Structure formats: C-alpha cells, structure tokens
Amino acid sequence: MAKVKSLEDLKKLKTQLENNLNLREKSDNPDGYVQVKVAMATCGIAAGARDVMNRFIEKANEEKVDLIVTQTGCMGYCYAEPTAEVKLPGKDPIVFGYLNPQKVDEIIDKYIKNGELIEGIIPVNYQTIDKDNI
Amino acid sequence: MCALKEALSPVNIKTIKDICQSYNNNAGNLINILHRVQEEFGYLPIEVQEAVARELSISVAKIYGVVSFYTFFTMKPKGKYPISVCLGTACYVRGSEPILEELKKTLAINVGETTPDGFFSLDSLRCVGACGLAPVVIVGEKVYGRVEVHDIGKILSEYK
C-alpha cells in the first residue's frame, strides 16, 4: 500500500475510492438522485432484464450520471418485459417497456440527461411499486 | 495454553521472560503483560506472579495487589467450559439473577469457582453488549440469549 503523503494524495485517493461507496451514499439519500428500478422477476429475467440492468449501471458510469439502480419484482407488465421504472428527482416515475441495452442508452442520453420523452413509455395509474411487492 | 505443573518448568519461565521482554521489561506495562501471561497459562498462579515480579524487578506484593484488584485476572484455573452470566442492568431487569442462582445450584459451585471435575467454572460479568438478547449466558465462546431458568439443564447437557 502506498503512503498517503499529503492532503492532495488523500483527496486523490478519496476520489478513487468514492465510487465503491457511491451506491450506499446515494441510497442513504435517494430522493436527490435518479432512481431506476428494473423488474427482475422470472419473466423479466427470461426477457433479458439482467442485461438491461447491467447496461444501466455501465452506461451511467460511462456518462458519469448518478443513478440508483435497484431491482424489483414483477411490476405486472409482463407483456412488455424487460421493464424499468425511472424516477427523476421531483418528478413522477415513468415506466419504460420492451427494453434492451440500446434502449437503455437512449433513456439515459435523452430522458435522464435531457428530460426528453422517448418512445416506449407504458402509461400507468401509478401508486407505488414497493407496496405490491411486499 | 500450557499445562501448569507445581513448579515452573524452564519452558514456562522462558515464556514469561519472552513476554516481559516484548514489553522491554517495563513495569508500566504490567497490566498488558499479565493479560498476555494469563492468555498463555490460563490463570496466574503464585509461581507465575513471582516469575513476572523477578523479570520486571518489582515486588510480588505489588503484582498481587494488581492481580487481586482487577476481576479479569484469576489465580484459579478456569473450567474446560467457563460459564459467564451477564449481570449487566439490561440482563438484570430481564431476569439474569435467578439464572445465576440456578447455575450455582445445579453446578454446586459459587461464582469464581470451578467444578471438582474441572468441567465448568462459573463467573458473572458486566454487559457483553448483547443487550438485545438479554438475559445472556456465555459458555466458552457460545452466547445463549433470552435464557430462562428452565433452559439451564438443556444448555449444560450440550457439554456433558
């Protein structure tokens, strides 16, 4: 292990290490971040939800976008799997369907970064996802 | 843990010497030294205290003064399975006292003693921090939580 020889060293080290803890830091204060919930029930997984979730995380890192990516159970839109709910801070959540890695890139580039609405939104009478899954 | 015979063997004396030397034979480190020695021998019999006194060039009366002050140090060998009952407040209000009484009765020994067969020794201690599990009994390394008086027999039978 290298010695931390100055405050600069310490700051650099912190920046490197921060990433590992980001996930915990963000979820400790989720309302300030973009939250993505990927439906990962059997149907979702069968339809490729795992790739979708991994792409969300990869792309977010590439683009330096702060996301909280969580997985959730079946949202009930089995026809549209893989699905994911995206909630921008202070806005109502939106559910996107028929996802694939390319679509994920688009969501991040357009909706998350610029707030542009894109195709594939599933209209919902939205209450809360969590409650259904308890 | 070395088995301790009546008098100290040269090996035992070497062990004590080494421990004292690792603290530069500095009597200021007496408590840490006694911890290490007790770890090694299981307890602090007279011969061991005398050996430590010689190494540190302090009076054995002083060492005994320290050993008899701190409850962590013991001059009696512990049982094969040392039993500790937590008498911290949290455990007390959740009924640890009757448990200790029951153990005393069942084992027919008092706190600080060891059963004649050397199997169990009984001690009380203050708060291991498992207050959520109160009352707590510890046998060896194992922690038993939410113990009731009638559980004692069952717990002891695990070790017989």
Place this chain on the structure above:
Amino acid sequence: MEKIKLTIDKRTVEVEKGTTVYQAAKQIGVNIPVLCYMNLGHLGIENRPGGCRVCVVEVEGRKNLAPSCSTLCTEGMVVKTNSPRVLNARKTVLELILSDHPKDCLVCAKSGNCELQELAIKLGIREIPGEKYSEMSTYRPDTSPSIIRDLDKCVMCRRCETMCNKVQTVGALNAINRGFMAVVAPAFERNLENSPCTFCGQCVAVCPTGALTEVNHTNQLIRALADPTKTVVVQTAPAVRAALGEEFGMEPGTLVTGKMAAALRTLGFDYVFDTDFAADLTIMEEGTELLNRIGKFLEGDKDVKLPILTSCCPAWVNFFECNYPDMLDVPSTARSPQQMFGSVAKAYLADKLGVKREDMVVVSIMPCLAKKYECQRDEFKIDGNPDVDFSISTRELAALIKGANISFTSLPDEDFDNPLGESTGAAVIFGATGGVIEAAVRTAYEVFTKKKLDRVDFTELRGLEGIRSASIDFNGTTINIGIAHGLGNARKLLDGIRAGMYNFHAIEIMACPGGCIGGGGQPYHHGNSEIIKARHQAIYREDAEKPIRKSHENPYIVKLYEEFLGSPMSEKAHHLLHTHYFDKSKQKQD
C-alpha cells in the same frame, strides 16, 4: 515566595503559595482532624492518599466537600472547617470507618495510643448506626518474630504501604483486593515471615490503629524476673534514652539515661548494663576490619572488598540478604552491638559471675523491632540457647515501668553497673544516622595515623538528609564515606555501587529514617517529625557531655581485650563477635 490570602472559619490567613488548607488552618490554631494523612517533613516522607475523608472542609463555590490535607489554598478562598454540613459529614464518615473496626479497645495493644480512638473521642461518637446487620471485613491474623498484623483493625490509611514501598523499598506490603475487602498485606496474604519483610517496624511506627503492633515480650520478661534461679541481665540501646521520657510526658529530646537505669533496677534486673559498651566493642572490631581492608587496598590488593558496609542494623542485614545476595561479602562481619553484648555477657560475664549460661537471661531494650528477630537467628544461639534471650521495645519498657507503679519522672539518676555498663560518646551516637561511622572514624583515625585527633566532632557526617557523603583526611590519605538511612536510600546507594558510580571506602546504613532514634520500637511520633529531630539533637548532646568520646579509650573495653579477647579480630573475637550472611532471596515461600 508568593503569598496567598484566604479565610478560614471567618479569619483571614496569609500563607505561602503551595500551602494546603490543613496546614493553613494549623497556622491559626485550627486543628482539623486527620487520619490517613502523615507528614514527616524533616525526613521528606509524606502519606497523602486523601482516602479517609475525615479532614474534609467546606470550600465556598465547590459542590462537594474538600479534603483539607490535599487541597491547596487559593487566593480569596473561603473555608469552613466546622459548619454543620462538615461536622455531620465528618462524623458520619468516622462512624462508617468505626462500623468496620473491632470494638475491643479495652484489650487492644494500641489503646490509649490509637489515633482512631482519639478521633472517636474528639468527635463524640457514641453509637454506630446499623451495627446489628453490618458485616465486618475480617482477615487471618499473622504473627511474625517481630510484628503482629491484625488487619481487622486496618483503616486503609496506606501509611504502612508508603513506608514499606516508597520509603523503605522493601515491597513486603501492598494494598490488595478492592472495595470493602481492600487491605494492606503481603503477596498472596502470606505471613510477613514469608515475605521480603525486614522487620524494620516502620509500618508499626506509623500505623494509626492496632492493625500493626509489635510482638510483646513483657510477659516473658516478668516471668524471668520472677524466677529466682535466673540471673537477669539487661542492656539498653543508645536511642532508647533519647525517647523513653516521651512516654512519661517529658519533652521530646529529654535524656533519661539515669532514670532509665534506676527504673530497670527497680524492676528487678540483677544487672543493668548498656548496649553502648558493646557499641564501643563494635567499633574496635568493625574499625579494625575497615583498616585492614583499606590497608590491603592501599597495598594494591585488587580482591579486597570496598566499601565496607556497617552491619549493626538487623533490618539492614535482612534487607541485603534478601535483595543483594551477590554482595554478601561486602558488609562488615562484625555482629551488631546487641549480639556482641549477648555473646560477651554469656561467655565472659557469666564466667566472671560464676553463673551457668542457661541460668543467665540477657534482655535487651531496643528502639527496634528487627532486634526481636535478630536475637532469634540460629547463628546467635549455642545449643539452642540464644545469646540474647529476648528484646523488648522502648514502648514495652515504658508500659512495664507504668505497670510497676514507678513514678518515672521523679526517679533519681543512677549509673549502669560494671563492667558492661561503661561507654564512650562514640557509642552513644550509634543511635543517630551517621553516628556509627563517626564513631568508627574517631577510632580508625587514631589507629591509622597513630596521631591524636584534635577534634572529635565530625559534623560533616551528621544530619537528616537521606544520603550523605563526606571525605575525611586521614593525614594525607582521603577516606570517602557514604551514609544512608532509610532502606530506600540504602538501595539507591547500593545500586550506585553496583553500577560503579561511587568510590566510597566505608558506608554506614541504618534501616530506619533518622537511624535508631526513629526505630520501629520507639514511642509513637504520630506523624510529628519534630520529635525525631529532638531525639537526634539529644543523642549528640549526650555525646558531648561524655568524658571519654572515643571507643578505644573505654577502659573496660581495653580490659576486656586484655583479660579475654586478646586483640580485635583475634580468633576468639572472630568466634564471639563476628558472623556470616545468608542468601535469603529465594527462601521466601510458604
């Protein structure tokens, strides 16, 4: 020195910075009671654990009461030593201490001399609340050849612990256990006899209660005096005459040599002799040994052991036997005056008087408790019969005199008997630190230089400082002398010698602070070091008044050598007046 003004019991006091409230109150005549606190200023000994809480006072602005013994005065401080709050607290605390103390005062060795008893009287304690259901802390009693421990009476003042460790560095006693069962005892609660105890008795000298007392030999003495078949011979040590008067209300420092001789005769001793005679004899032997060693050293003998250490003090002998087994050949082999007296009495005197050895009882009056142990050592017995049968302390003698209805203060002065009663000023100063070596110098100088001394007062060797040194010019040869009193100081000096720090030719060591005048068998000083100072001065006064002040000029000593011993260090002298030492570092076990 910076001055501070404060108010105590509505009176303004000005004191030096660093003064405690207790001392400040004393300045205006307010004697705050204390129990654990002890300050022997002249000897630099202090015990101030702040544990008994008897001396508490109220200090304005402070939320709880303050221990006056260890609270320093501050500017503008307002102190009350006798408010109802203080009085109630003090009384309650004393009741608590008494609630864990036996109430057998009537038969306690310390009765009438007990600081706890005095406090109970002063504070008017009449009952102990809750006595019926109060548990007492009890311990196994212990009797050794010199000291009795009855720890049920211990109040944890820690004075003995301070003496045994800080002052004497003996390390026999330490506080053990904790809480209600805390007490001061040897390791593993062993008996003193199985500890490194030297029986110096300094613990007994400072104990405020009856927890530590001497083994009492007065009953044995009375039986011997009552036995018509026995010839009872008594010897009295030099320091006794400078302190015995205190027991009869006389000023500390009053010399009572003549009254003491009279009292002893009244008590029924057949012969009243003086240990001082044997002290002169010691100088002859020890001085010769010193000169022999120095002579060899000056001739270039590399094997000669220098410095020579004095060996009159039995506690000191115990100390080096236990702690310095590698140096057993360093001290002089001369026996102590008590033992020299015993062997001369039972060999020379008994023969002269036509008394069989076993029909002679030799009793010593000593300021010392270690002497009780010394006279029981096997090497000082012949066929089980000891040279000195038993030793009683100054305090025990006082009790005997009182018990025999003797009005001590109005006794006429009497002389000692001869031949073992004559002594010189050199012998008298054995009682104070530095005295033995000064006496030795007086004789050695004249023997070595073959010249007469112009002045016999070597003031450079006197004083109460713990470690002293001086160089004496022996007509061109410089003799370096070291002096230590108190075993802690002795240890420092010895460690220095081991480390090669000093080049002394001779060293005097006394176990007790101040020398024998501060011995463990002397009247209790109750923490007042002025008393020790007064005894110290008395010793040198007696020396100055003596017509002969050099041991080798004592005519009875000269006669003893002519008639019996031959010369100093002769074979007979060697047999009767010298001894050898044992390694006791390993035999202290149960």
Place this chain on the structure above:
Amino acid sequence: MAQYKMHLLVCGGTGCRASESTKLVENLQTVLRTNGLDNEVQVVTTGCFGFCEKGPIVKVMPDNTFYVEVKPKDAEEIINEHAIKGRKVSRLLYVDPKKEEAVSDSKHMGFYQKQIRIALRNCGFINPENIDEYIARDGYAALGKALTEYSPEQTIDVIKKSGLRGRGGAGFPTGLKWEFASKYKDNEKYVVCNADEGDPGAFMDRSILEGDPHSILEAMIICGYCIGARNGLIYIRAEYPLAIQRLKIAINQAREYGLLGENILGSSLSFDIEIRYGAGAFVCGEETALIHSMEGERGEPTVKPPFPAEAGYLGKPTNVNNVETYASVPVIILKGADWFSSIGTEKSKGTKVFALAGKINNVGLIEVPMGTTLREVIFEIGGGIKNGKAFKAVQTGGPSGGCLTEKHLDIPIDFENLVASGSMMGSGGMIVMDEDDCMVSVAKFYLEFTVEESCGKCAPCRVGNKRMQEILDQLTKGNGTSEMIDQLYNLGSVIKDTALCGLGQTSPNPVLSTLQNFHNEYVAHVEGRCPAGQCRAFIQFLIIAKKCTGCTACTRVCPTGAITGERKQPHTIDQLACIKCGVCQRKCKFNAIEVM
C-alpha cells in the same frame, strides 16, 4: 474491478455476532458464488446498526431494505428472491408493532426516524476493517483540513465554539480540556482515549470502536496536533475482543498509509497510537484511575487537582476523552462549529448516543439531538414498553445516575436537565423499567454493583456504599425500619459530599433518586409490602383453582417440587417448599398462578 450493483450490509457487532451473523455472512457469500453473483453483489460486514433487539440485521442497498432476525439459513432465500428476482423477503422485514405492518425501508422505521447520527455516522454503513471505505467517506479529511488550514489554537477554537462536551460523564467542555493540556509545556504529552466503558447496559463506545475505529484514530491525531503530543494511548476493556481486533487492524492500516507515524500528510506532525488493556475494574473509567492502570498500578483514583492536563500519564500533561467524544471531532472540523452547535440545546450541543435496554420493545443503540425528550426516546424510538406493561421509570447514567419517572418524560434531555432531575448523562445507558420492577430492588442492584466495583481507597465509598447496600438488603427482606430510610438519606448525601472520585460521589444517586421519586415504595417495604410484587419476602405464589387446567406444566419446571396435583385437576403450591422463583408463573399458559 467488480462493479457491484447491490450491497448487502450485515451487522458484525458483538450483539449480532452472538446471533451467528458471521455464519450468515459466510452463507451469503457461498450462495452468491454458487449463483455467479459474487461480482455483482457485495457482502459487507459493518458495525452496529443500533437495532440490537432484532439482530442480526441485514440491510440491502440501494433499496434500503431492512431485514431483521436473519438466520444463517435465510441466506439462500435473500439471494434467490431479493438479489436475483428483486422480490423482498417479506417474512424477514421489520413489523411495526403499533401499525402491525411490515416496513421495508429503514427510513420509515420509528426507530430511525428521530435519529441524527453523528458519532454513529459510519456505524452500519462502512466496513470497519477497510480504511478505504472510511477515506471514501471523507475519512482523515478533517485531519488534513486541521493540518493545512488551522493552527492548533484555531483547531481548539473550532472545538470550543462547537460546544462539544465530554460524552463520558459530567460533560466537561472538550475544547477547554484540550486548551488546558495544550498550555502546559512539556516535550512529552499524551492523548488518551478512554474506552473502558464499564456502565452495565451501555455499549455505545464498543459499537463505535467496532463500527468506525478510524474516526477515533483520526480524532486522537487531531488532538495530538492541538495539544502538542506525539503519543496516543487507547485504554480499552479486555472484555471487548472484537473492538480490540478492529482497532488493531485500523491502527495497522493507518500506519501503512502513513496516517500514523512520522510527518503525517507531509506535515511536521508525528503521532502514533498504542493499545492498553483494562482488566475489569469499573473505577478505571475515572480518568486518574485509568491513568494509574495504564502505568501498571491498581486503578485507584487520586485527588484532583492536579488534573491530567497538568500531570497525567507518567506525570506528563495528558488529555483524556472518551470514545464518543472523539467520534464527534472529525465531523465538527469538517462541517464547522456552527453546524454542530445548531443541533441540541443551549448548553448541550450536538447529539448523544443512548443505549436503550430493559423492558422496552426496541433495545438498541440510538443517537438523537440533545434536547430530545425521554418520551420521544422511549415511546417513539424505543417503541414503548414490552408486553404492553405500564412505564414506571427509566434509569439513566448507569450506576452514577438516577431513576426518572413519568413526570420527567417531557424534559428535554441534556446535561443540566438530567442533573437537575437527580440523575446524570453518564455514558448514556438508559434502562427502562415497567410496573413489575421494584425500585428498592433496583437501587439495591446498583449498590451491589458499586460495592463490588469500589476501589476501596476512600472510606465513604468503601464502607458507606456497603452499609447502604446492607440497609437496602434489610428492606427487601422485610426487616426494614423507618430509621433505615433516614440513614439512607444521610449516608447518601454524605457519600456524595465526601467521596474521593467522581464515581464515588455519584454512587448514591440510584438510591437518592429512588428515595425522592419512589419514597412510598420504601415506606411500603418498611410496612411489609412490595408494591411491584418482586421482593420474595413479601410475596406468595398461589394457583387459582378455577383457572388451573391441571396441565402439569408448572410441576415439571418447579425446581423444588413444591407444586403437586393430579393431572387435569387444580394444582397447589406448598408454600414452605416454594422458593418463589416464579418459573411456574412464567410457564403457566392459563394465567392461573398469581402473586399475592
């Protein structure tokens, strides 16, 4: 490097480890490996979450799911359901006892809602055995800030302005303490951390050391910088093996990074820390006793002054603070004095950690702003009294504190208010008692503790507490007299007034406060009654024949065979043989055994 998308935080505190959390971690890792998920899901052993009542705890990040009472065998289900399928394992969720519904997000738990975590900020969040996680959370940044931006005097000023007071007992202002130690000139000085947490029922220091050891090291280095010391000593109870182990790891890591040693962060500051063990003596929590213990002596206190700031360890200027106090220091430096002093009451700033225990639903460790009321702590955070019993008293401050009652519930908790109510902050133990607890017995319990732990140096504590304990013993045995109550008052006030050390002076508090708040209960004992029905001398166990079904459950547990009766017939208790242990009553399913 693995890119984890889920973190499973598993409590590795002493309490949860006692319930096999170590095995749980192993199982989780095994299942993850079997499913090839070990690069996606990270299992992190953290310090204490505080919610010890329901341990072991597993917290799933990022969705903040809080699983309670998780057993090693639950590992499979958590991974298969939650980690793979995103479905929460509902049977492991915490159920709110009042609303009777499961709470999945820990943010919505009553236990956490009122808490502000400063001293515990990293406990249950980071892996205490990994310095990188501490650094990632701004660890050692406060040290860097102090070294580069502030002089030692300025740093002390920040602490002074923050209003931080010692969390171990009487609440002495920390900044002032540091200032004193800094003013005594000596080239050898010491920074001491008092981790000899001895209050029975208080375990915040242990939790901090187990959960966030680096914060203590950092604060001690900062203190060393402020007072001009090169050496730090941590005096820790030998009964805390896990905390010791984690401290050792932390010290080694800090040394490897050069954060302990010569020229820290390139500055002229050099500082190192060593560990000294306690050996089971409560009195060593007192700073002079602690110092003597570190010097290899009996842990007996000495008269102050001189204070350790002037003459402490080896006679050198020494600063002693406890763990929780140090834990607050780095945050104060980073976030500023104003931020800290905006929390709390006028004279007591910041937060305080309390260990909730006793007859309360949520036993655990909590941190709340000073000024929170006892009611909020006990009923909102603590979830109220167990088994629907009535609240009777809460004991704060351990053996030095007192018992507070219903009427104190709405007092904002701070140093002054607790003292004014006859108790004290102490280290922050809070033991809740219900209607079944006899206050005379509670006072006796504390006195027994004090008697056992008294060092024996001063007479009032050595003998006085013993005498008080004997009186209480007489009272609980039915031998009480009214004079005894007067004696308790007198002894209590005199011991308070005359004992040598802080612990002795506060030792009568449990008696004095119960005498004040539950005087009637003392009188009742003199009259031959124990209102709580706890003192065996006054009670009888009787079987209500009508309710007894003759199930024989009680006969089987009775240790003396005092209960007899035919099967399916009402049983009876032989009062002469009965030792009043009460086992039968606890065992009876039909409430047929009553205390008279």
